[in-house]
């Protein structure tokens with residue numbers, strides 16, 4: 549099988565960018581299949597740190613063709629700005645980037661509507677990234693969306709944009725009392741962006757399917773995490789796309805059977821940004837230490853991330869949903885400082901022990917974690933590059949996670965540097 553699916557096993561920010569970039573060395577094609585610029589995939593390129601939002605993390609590897617697939621919602625202004633930013637950092641974006649004609653566009657009125665709706669939710673706000681993701685996917689479902697292919701026919705785009713913007717402006721002004729979107733000014737910016745994006749437009753699914761059938765290595769790069777999946781996450785505190793492996797077929801236009809093995813990326817602990825239940829959330833000095841050592845601030849929004857301990861109930865749920873054959877455990881080095889490391893093995897809900905992640909978000913909110921303490925190792929793992937470099941207690945921690953999740957750990961990441969990774973028996977493809 550030449551495809552490989554890489555997805556987050558928690559609430560996002562698991563370090564997928566780094567792992568994608570690492571595996572992209574061996575990939576011919578890297579495909580984003582869902583989400584949009586709400587992602588913030590941080591990658592070390594040489595001695596620089598680059599954050600990708602819409603561009604697939606393989607873009608720094610000139611050998612790999614990078615695809616923004618039909619399941620992505622694409623902000624044309626954001627994409628052009630990102631291309632300029634990474635170009636200034638020495639990463640060439642040319643024919644190596646393909647944008648699917650069917651990817652739905654995130655337009656300025658989506659962001660304005662999202663900001664107004666989040667404000668109206670008050671204390672019940674979801675804590676979205678304000679990148680227009682939800683409203684753009686909503687338009688796709690109600691068949692009011694505009695697709696990337698229209699950027700190549702700007703007159704048609706203009707017509708559709710004017711129609712949609714007029715309706716959204718009415719909603720913004722009359723219902724929310726918010727300022728309207730400046731249609732003429734936005735159209736001018738969008739026309740310039742359209743000219744830049746048009747050369748990248750392509751019908752990408754046949755190209756991805758051909759690459760797979762020719763045995764080329766195709767990496768499907770997931771964004772966000774499985775617990776933010778619109779169907780199986782902690783709804784409504786989720787994103788608006790399918791972040792599980794099921795998203796690949798519909799989001800890249802490949803048969804489910806062709807997508808390939810699924811690798812889940814999980815942090816050695818847990819973080820979450822935005823609102824919603826988080827059973828293993830820590831407080832006080834422990835949370836602060838994780839946040840500080842793990843630099844746990846949103847790569848897209850700069851918000852401090854909520855921090856807590858590894859939740860095996862949640863990761864097991866993600867692994868089962870997507871059929872994860874392997875896990876890559878990231879940021880193990882962040883735990884170097886702890887004497888004892890709590891690991892959540894089950895929940896207690898209303899006095900009952902629960903091993904399965906509840907379908908009801910209220911139940912997740914009421915779940916009390918049942919922790920077992922693992923011994924810490926109190927030694928730096930940052931220079932480890934082989935199994936023998938890891939302290940025995942760190943290896944035991946990894947084995948414990950494997951046992952609890954029922955999935956082998958193929959590799960651990962021990963620092964931000966691109967090659968700060970220990971692969972176990974070369975189990976990564």
Ligand code: IMP
Pocket residue numbers: 559560561586587588674675676677678679680681682771772773776785786787788821822823
């Ligand atoms: P949205 O995707 O901007 O609509 O945000 C919905 C929820 O998903 C919020 O809780 C966000 O914080 C969260 N979210 C969206 N993208 C990411 C991400 O890339 N990493 C972590 N959380 C995310």
